[in-house]
Amino acid sequence: MRGAPECFPCSLNQVLKLMRVAGADDETILRAIKDSWEAIRNFGLEKSPAYVATVAIRRARKYFPVDDPYRELKSQHNKLAADMLERIKPILDSSPDPLKAALIVMASGNIIDLGVHHDFDLEGTLRRNLEEGFARDDYGPFREKLKRAKSLLLIADNAGEIVFDLHFLKSLSPDLERYIAVKEGPILNDVTFSEVSGFDTGDVKVVSTGSDGLGVIFEEVSEDFRNLFEEADIVIAKGHANFETLDEAEREVFLLLQVKCQVVARRTRTPVGRAVFLSNRSLARQEGGHDA
Amino acid sequence: MRGAPECFPCSLNQVLKLMRVAGADDETILRAIKDSWEAIRNFGLEKSPAYVATVAIRRARKYFPVDDPYRELKSQHNKLAADMLERIKPILDSSPDPLKAALIVMASGNIIDLGVHHDFDLEGTLRRNLEEGFARDDYGPFREKLKRAKSLLLIADNAGEIVFDLHFLKSLSPDLERYIAVKEGPILNDVTFSEVSGFDTGDVKVVSTGSDGLGVIFEEVSEDFRNLFEEADIVIAKGHANFETLDEAEREVFLLLQVKCQVVARRTRTPVGRAVFLSNRSLARQEGGHDA
Numbered sequence: 352m353r354g355a356p357e358c359f360p361c362s363l364n365q366v367l368k369l370m371r372v373a374g375a376d377d378e379t380i381l382r383a384i385k386d387s388w389e390a391i392r393n394f395g396l397e398k399s400p401a402y403v404a405t406v407a408i409r410r411a412r413k414y415f416p417v418d419d420p421y422r423e424l425k426s427q428h429n430k431l432a433a434d435m436l437e438r439i440k441p442i443l444d445s446s447p448d449p450l451k452a453a454l455i456v457m458a459s460g461n462i463i464d465l466g467v468h469h470d471f472d473l474e475g476t477l478r479r480n481l482e483e484g485f486a487r488d489d490y491g492p493f494r495e496k497l498k499r500a501k502s503l504l505l506i507a508d509n510a511g512e513i514v515f516d517l518h519f520l521k522s523l524s525p526d527l528e529r530y531i532a533v534k535e536g537p538i539l540n541d542v543t544f545s546e547v548s549g550f551d552t553g554d555v556k557v558v559s560t561g562s563d564g565l566g567v568i569f570e571e572v573s574e575d576f577r578n579l580f581e582e583a584d585i586v587i588a589k590g591h592a593n594f595e596t597l598d599e600a601e602r603e604v605f606l607l608l609q610v611k612c613q614v615v616a617r618r619t620r621t622p623v624g625r626a627v628f629l630s631n632r633s634l635a636r637q638e639g640g641h642d643a
Numbered sequence: 644m645r646g647a648p649e650c651f652p653c654s655l656n657q658v659l660k661l662m663r664v665a666g667a668d669d670e671t672i673l674r675a676i677k678d679s680w681e682a683i684r685n686f687g688l689e690k691s692p693a694y695v696a697t698v699a700i701r702r703a704r705k706y707f708p709v710d711d712p713y714r715e716l717k718s719q720h721n722k723l724a725a726d727m728l729e730r731i732k733p734i735l736d737s738s739p740d741p742l743k744a745a746l747i748v749m750a751s752g753n754i755i756d757l758g759v760h761h762d763f764d765l766e767g768t769l770r771r772n773l774e775e776g777f778a779r780d781d782y783g784p785f786r787e788k789l790k791r792a793k794s795l796l797l798i799a800d801n802a803g804e805i806v807f808d809l810h811f812l813k814s815l816s817p818d819l820e821r822y823i824a825v826k827e828g829p830i831l832n833d834v835t836f837s838e839v840s841g842f843d844t845g846d847v848k849v850v851s852t853g854s855d856g857l858g859v860i861f862e863e864v865s866e867d868f869r870n871l872f873e874e875a876d877i878v879i880a881k882g883h884a885n886f887e888t889l890d891e892a893e894r895e896v897f898l899l900l901q902v903k904c905q906v907v908a909r910r911t912r913t914p915v916g917r918a919v920f921l922s923n924r925s926l927a928r929q930e931g932g933h934d935a
Contacts, residue, residue: 356659356672363652370648377688380648388680396669 352598355614358400362391362407369408369539373420383414400614401566401592408538408565419537421510425546428463428511435473436514442481450497451490453519454607455480458626460512461590461609476609486610486625489633493585493605500584502528506560506567506597508590509540513547516589521553529555530579536563541592566596591615597631604631644890647906650692654683654699661700661831665712675706692906693858693884700830700857711829713802717838720755720803727765728806734773742789743782745811746899747772750918752804753882753901768901778902778917781925785877785897792876794820798852798859798889800882801832805839808881813845821847822871828855833884858888883907889923896923 366387370380390410391403439456446452459477497503503523507516513533520529531552533542544559561573567588569577580586580602587605588597594615597604606629610621620637621627658679662672682702683695731748738744751769789795795815799808805825812821823844825834836851853865859880861869872878872894879897880889886907889896898921902913912929913919 356662356669356676359673359676360652360655360659363655367648367652377648381651381688384648384651385684388684392677392680396673 352399352595352618354394354396354398354400354403355617356396357612357614358403359391359394361400361612362404363387365404365539366407366411369411369420370414372424373415373417375414375416379414383411386414387411399566399595401595402564402568404592405538405564405566405568421537421540425510425540425542428509428540429514431473432460432463432511432514435477436518439477449522450494452481453515453522454490454628455484455626457512457515457519457589458485458607458609458628460515461508461607461626462611463509463511480626483625485628486621487619487627487629487633489605489630490628492630493628496585497523497527500527502530502583503585503587504530504532504579504583506532506580506586506588506593507542507547508593510542510546511540512589513542513550517550517552517555520555525554530558530583531555532558532560532576532579534563535559535561535573538563538565541565566592566594568596594619598634600631605629606631606634644691644887644910646686646688646690646692646695647909648688649904649906650695651683651686653692653904654696655679657696657831658699658703661703661712662706664716665707665709667706667708671706675703678706679703691858691887693887694856694860696884697830697856697858697860713829713832717802717832717834720801720832721806723765724752724755724803724806727769728810731769741814742786744773745807745814746782746920747776747918749804749807749811749881750777750899750901750920752807753800753899753918754903755801755803772918775917777920778913779911779919779921779925781897781922782920784922785920788877789815789819792819794822794875795877795879796822796824796871796875798824798872798878798880798885799834799839800885802834802838803832804881805834805842809842809844809847812847817846822850822875823847824850824852824868824871826855827851827853827865830855830857833857858884858886860888886911890926892923897921898923898926 363384366384367380370383387407387410390406394403443449443452459480462476463473505516505520507513520531523529533544533547535544537543547557558576558579560567560576562568562571564571587607589607591608591611594606594608609626610616610619610623616623619627655676658676659672662675679699679702682698686695735741735744748769751772754768755765797808797812799805812823815821825836825839827836829835839849850868850871852859852868854860854863856863879899881899883900883903886898886900901918902908902911902915908915911919
């Protein structure tokens with residue numbers, strides 16, 4: 352998707368939070384955000400927000416006092432999600448539609464975000480989403496496709512929620528070939544290839560996008576990933592950055608996320624705070640005047 | 644006060660909101676925030692946040708489709724506050740300490756902010772503040788000084804809350820010479836000199852700071868204002884920008900505001916969302932290690 356003016360200060364704010372998490376001093380943080388601006392100042396609205404933020408964050412890396420500022424927080428978020436999953440398993444298992452409930456839990460996990468002060472409410476979000484369902488919901492067509500599918504690719508987003516993603520994938524039929532794609536290297540709180548190997552992934556195959564860019568930046572991903580993306584019978588992509596880079600993909604992609612800002616709220620026609628499970632085909636029909 | 648790295652993207656966000664209120668298109672908004680950045684990019688942390696934002700907003704003015712984008716909103720906020728004052732007058736009048744209650748109402752009005760979507764909760768804030776009081780409270784020393792004072796200057800902030808400010812001033816002894824200072828020209832939702840003449844100001848004297856800058860930028864204010872500022876027996880300054888520019892003033896200033904961001908929260912040692920009524924002398928003692 353195209354960016355909005357909002358995405359430019361937002362990219363600086365992401366650099367800023369990252370530098371705070373990294374424990375940098377104010378002078379260094381200001382230098383980093385000024386330098387990041389230099390890297391993005393010639394971009395226009397045609398760039399996706401995830402790309403603008405990726406370029407800003409990459410420029411800031413030379414100011415990081417450590418290689419991966421989010422390492423410790425990611426590990427905390429993984430534990431938090433694992434504990435939560437234990438607690439809510441009974442709700443999930445007794446649900447009239449456990450598959451849909453697992454998708455709602457996956458989307459809710461997307462609220463575990465850049466919480467320096469743990470200022471997110473995972474349990475509240477989860478309960479609310481289970482009650483209210485998806486604000487935009489292509490679960491029907493998804494379930495139909497799943498019946499005939501031989502392979503499914505899930506493009507993951509952040510640490511923490513990866514626990515729910517793997518729970519969902521492992522709950523699917525063992526006849527379905529299942530892949531989970533994560534980042535090649537660290538960026539923000541996204542899960543990386545080396546981190547996910549620490550999980551019990553069952554017979555889910557772990558792959559890398561081949562890039563450490565936010566979302567899926569096609570100019571940067573590996574050929575293996577691109578082939579898998581094109582050939583999987585079903586693709587689900589999680590979170591904001593994947594939404595921002597895949598909403599106009601040529602193939603069908605099911606976009607699963609918590610809507611967290613006005614820019615994505617406008618594009619999905621969904622209030623901030625709600626969860627959506629939305630095929631990019633529905634979005635394209637919306638653009639054509641036929642709202643899904 | 645010194646700025647923080649946070650104040651730089653925040654200044655861009657203020658320009659952005661202003662341009663949205665003005666109804667500018669995305670391309671124009673992006674041009675305005677890029678140009679605003681050019682105006683502030685060489686500033687360091689020694690500049691007050693209000694000064695950084697003032698310079699950013701001034702640079703953006705050439706992109707405004709109208710002279711004062713907030714004119715209509717300011718008028719709405721004034722009506723909103725006048726209605727609210729009618730409703731709460733009985734609570735104020737029956738309070739065991741009406742003077743303190745009026746100060747709390749004045750501080751609460753400071754929540755009527757850049758609410759494009761009226762996304763502030765004036766009544767909730769007011770009730771909460773009346774219940775919880777000031778998170779930092781120099782009301783005691785203020786009341787003692789008021790007994791002996793012959794003149795008081797209130798440096799106002801935004802439209803809307805000005806209604807509560809005037810109510811407070813008019814409730815003080817007629818023997819006290821009372822002044823209210825507002826901006827010379829429009830900036831954000833700050834009250835201007837021409838606007839305040841539309842109010843029943845009783846025997847309160849209306850003056851201008853002589854500048855359209857946020858807060859009190861001493862390099863810019865008029866000599867008349869500076870004299871008044873130096874000579875008034877008591878000075879109260881409202882809101883964030885006045886706090887940011889007057890917290891280190893040589894004379895005593897009572898700072899009255901809702902804490903709305905982490906930067907001011909750190910400086911006042913008060914959580915975001917609480918109200919404070921704080922002498923800059925207490926702040927100076929805090930710096931010296933003797934927390935007030």
